[in-house]
Amino acid sequence: MKIILSTRNPSKAEQIRAMFAGSSVSIVSLDEAGIEGQGIEDGNTLEENALKKAMFVYQQNPDVWAMADDTGIFIDALDDKPGVHTADWYGESKETEQITHWVLEQLKNIDNRSATFRTVVAIVSPDGKHNFFTGEVRGTILQTPKGKTEPHMPYGSIFIPDETDKTFAQMSLEEKNTFSHRGKAFRQARIFLETLL
Numbered sequence: 001m002k003i004i005l006s007t008r009n010p011s012k013a014e015q016i017r018a019m020f021a022g023s024s025v026s027i028v029s030l031d032e033a034g035i036e037g038q039g040i041e042d043g044n045t046l047e048e049n050a051l052k053k054a055m056f057v058y059q060q061n062p063d064v065w066a067m068a069d070d071t072g073i074f075i076d077a078l079d080d081k082p083g084v085h086t087a088d089w090y091g092e093s094k095e096t097e098q099i100t101h102w103v104l105e106q107l108k109n110i111d112n113r114s115a116t117f118r119t120v121v122a123i124v125s126p127d128g129k130h131n132f133f134t135g136e137v138r139g140t141i142l143q144t145p146k147g148k149t150e151p152h153m154p155y156g157s158i159f160i161p162d163e164t165d166k167t168f169a170q171m172s173l174e175e176k177n178t179f180s181h182r183g184k185a186f187r188q189a190r191i192f193l194e195t196l197l
Contacts, residue, residue, distance in 0.1 A: 001197060002026045003123075004033045004061070006053040006068035011150045012182075016069075019177050019186045025193050027067075035060050039068065046070040046084055047132055050122035058124045066124040067189065071182060073155055075141065077112040099154035100145055113141040117159065117181040121189045131192060135184025137161045146170055 005027050007013055013029045020027055030038060039056030041049040053068030074080040082089035090102045107113060118136040138161070145157035147169025157169035161179045168176055177183035 001065065001193060002028060003065040003067050003193070004028050004030070004035070004057045006030060006039055006057045006066060008038060009152045011153055012069075015173060015176060015182065016186055018173050019183060020190055023190060023194055024197055025190065030057070033057075033061070033064075041070065041087065043070075044084065046072055046118060046120040047122070049084065050120045050132070051124075051130055054122040054124045054130065058128065062128070063126055065126065065193075067121065069119050069121045069182065069185065071117065071119040073115050073117050073159070075107070075115045077110045077114075078106065096149055096151055096154045100149060100158060103141075103154065104143065104145075104158065107141060107143075113143075115139060115141050115159065117155070117161075119181040119185040121185045123189060123192065133185045133188035133192065135181045135186070135188070137163075137179065137181045137184070142167065 001024060003025060005013060005016060008030055017027045035057065039053035041052060043049040043052055049070035050068050053070070054066045057066035072083045072086040074083050090099050116136055116138050118134065121133040122130055124130045140160050142158045142160060146167045147157045149157045149169055157167050160167050164179055168180060
């Protein structure tokens with residue numbers, strides 16, 4: 001089964017592809033599928049945005065399976081901001097490390113650094129039906145980055161899940177897929193797709 005993942009983020013595509021290793025599900029990115037443009041994330045929830053991105057693929061090519069995710073970090077001390085606006089909280093077209101340091105500035109002198117990372121995966125079938133899968137992880141935002149920041153992953157070096165003592169940036173791909181919100185959501189998506197085969 002081929003499924004088009006509605007993303008142009010190479011770090012994300014690599015992580016998700018690894019979660020489907022050994023299965024008969026083949027993950028293809030927008031670039032690899034030759035699809036131009038991308039879905040507009042203007043929804044009010046992670047579910048809406050994930051579905052909008054998956055439907056963008058479906059509208060371009062309704063004969064294929066489409067999959068997309070949307071992720072947000074909900075920071076307790078900031079009344080769950082940025083939440084659904086995580087991707088553009090600091091504005092668009094900013095460098096990843098710029099965003100990381102800007103986020104740390106928003107939490108300057110704040111003791112409560114607890115946060116929840118949440119991912120919602122939307123899958124749209126060739127007949128237009130859609131399914132959602134959610135994964136989340138509680139953790140703490142550090143005061144200084146640890147590990148190498150990956151492109152388009154500004155929180156990876158400053159967020160430590162409660163179940164471990166490493167930031168996502170310090171983890172191997174296998175560890176990341178075990179502990180992360182994205183890993184939890186896409187494992188459910190894999191089980192769903194494999195039951196169809």
